[in-house]
Amino acid sequence: MEKNKKILLIIFIITLVVRLVLAFSIPNLTYESYYHLRHVEHIKETGTPLFQDPLSYGGREVLFLPFFHYLMAFFDLFLPTIVITKIIPNILIALITITSYFTAKKITKNETASLLSSLITGFLPILFFTNSFTVETLSLPLTFLTIYAFMNINSKKHLYLYVISFLLLSLTSFSAFLVLIGFGIYLLLSKIENKKTNKAEVEVIIFSLFFFLWVQFLFFKSSFIRKGISFIWQNIPSNIISEYFPTFSIPQALLLVSIIPVLTGAYIVYNSLFHLKNQKAFLLISFVIATTIFTWLKLIMFKQSLAFFGVILAILFASFYNDMETYFNKTKLSGYNRIILPVTVLLLLLSTVIPAISSALQQDTPTNEEIEAYRWLKDHTPKESGVLTTLEEGHLVTYFSQRKNMMDNQFRMVKDVEKRAKDINALFTTPFQTLALDLLQEYNLRYVVFTPSAKEKYGITKINYATRNCFEPIFKGESKIYLVKCEIKRVK
Incomplete structure (x- = not known):
């Protein structure tokens, strides 16, 4: 195994170990986790989703995308509950470090910069919901796996990977729609800037759109008939909607995403939008725009949007580091190249690890x-x-x-x-x-x-x-x- 792959594996293992130590130091799961655990156990016992819930609200119809629950019910057949609720979700989130590495490498061709992106992703405070057994623990890794596969769509194996990951994402979470909107913005901006679009990209986007619409109609037909398009706003009561969609707070965003990825990401977004020198980075920025739109329209929870922003900014950090290395090499500062990496790693660890651990310890769980x-x-x-x-x-x-x-x-x-x-x-x-x-x-x-x-x-x-x-x-x-x-x- 080459050196960089070993370092990537070490980052993954350290991330996972830290997450598991925190997960097991907190005895219970988050409140919403027990909703999903109940549905997993029902599927394990009956083989079918609990679409008619006799207990919630005194008895009501429940609509949801069931792939996450079926997957965990499968593991529940032969693994202890503590493994499927604490270990598997943390493995899934830790795997985003690997996806981030390969995505950053595709954009920059810089191994060191890509490893730094992986490190940032591993310790993003917003991702340290270590005791959360929710759909997001699967949908977030699937989302970034889908984006990575799309970047390599001309490769046959990556085309298959894209199809599988997008199909599973469509059966897991509404995040698939966010991905589609990101693709749409990418095509629109490419057209405006007279950038040539890949025929294969357009074809898979059209296929993805029709499959997503079919899945949504299949599972949410009755809700759509009753509520119309308003069903996508999730029916959150007006007196508590601010808890789910709070007013944007810059200090909170800096704390949960970490200040370095935010600042460097803002630089890369600005630079890419006005210079468009990297088509792949431009694709990621399209997802930043899509997430901003979804957050503004209150189609995605505030913390979910920050998680999505956080991973994208972590990946874009590789572009910043690559540009910084290039700049130092072209100037009289080239002598300082040896200290750039250790200083960067130190700053990243100080700005991510401590807030990440603090975020995990502050999870809202029952005693x-x-x-x-x-x-x-x-x-x-x-x-x-x-x-x-x-x-x-x-x-x-x-x-x-x-x-x-x-x-x-x-x-x-x-x-x-x-x-x-x-x-x-x-x-x-x-x-x-x-x-x-x-x-x-x-x-x-x-x-x-x-x-x-x-x-x-x-x-x-x-x-x-x-x-x-x-x-x-x-x-x-x-x-x-x-x-x-x-x-x-x-x-x-």
Whole structure:
């Protein structure tokens, strides 16, 4: 194995080891992970996706692209749960270091610069969601594998690789649409600048577009018929939409993506747009533009867009380093060439590794004590019971307690999602017992779970209306569970 490939392997292994150490130092998964784990286990048991969910929102239709869940269900047949939830997702994300290397090498032909891109990708803080068992852990690697294969579309083996990766991406995530828009912008700008486009590129883009539309129609036909084009906005309630699409923050972006890739990437984007000296770099910049458009239109979550930006900027760093080396060689600064690499590596490690570890340690996960409370509900409550929790903890109810929740973060296809979002907040903040009982009765909720996470979210120390005559404490500890004993009688 040649030296550079050994270094690339070392970067991959170090990235993976650091991710796994952090993943296992945090005992539990992120809240949304339990939604996906539940669907994986259902496919393992039945062979079919859980499109009719009897527990989420008290019972509803769920629409999603199932490839991620089928893939993990396959691994779940012969591997322990901890392997499929913590090890496999981190392997998938760590593999982006390899894709980044080959993509950067295709653009620059510079081995050292490409290895630096791989190093940046491996320790991007925005990618250090080490305890996340979500679709993004597969869709992100597939997205960049698709882009790399497209760059080499004239090669037969890369054409096959492109077809396979894009087909799987289309069955995994809406990110496939982002890729298509990036291709479209690439073709449009190439036309404007009178750049010759490859016939094979145009053909595979057209094929990809029709396949993607067919897949979306296959899985989301009913949603499209009911909601029209608005179904792509995911039905997020207006009172919490700022949590999913926050106002753009430069300090936050610099922290999550790292300052060096952001600054060098901005330079390369500007340079490429106005000089267009590298067609392959221009393709990546088309994806930067596409991601910007998607973020502005609120078609992609803020953190997902930052993850996509981060990897692209990490790859584009190779162009910056290559230009910097060329500049030093052409000037009287050539004597400093020997120190460029060690200084660059040191700066990259300081600006990425520490924020990455900090990002991983700050993941929002339930505590062991909170999970114990939800497991207790499964063993001590009737199967058809409804349970009030915060929106984020809704998946803990359906996974650990196997009971009906009032709400979770899967909003698509829920008709009264705006009202539920308003009412769930009222149930944790109102001082009026009659209002609370009326809402609990309306949603058939027999139990109320009050955890430290709920206290932190709403800034309260207790549920003000939970008096003993109507709310019996049946589980005590850091988390409390109340049985609702009263009901509102309506006089006709």
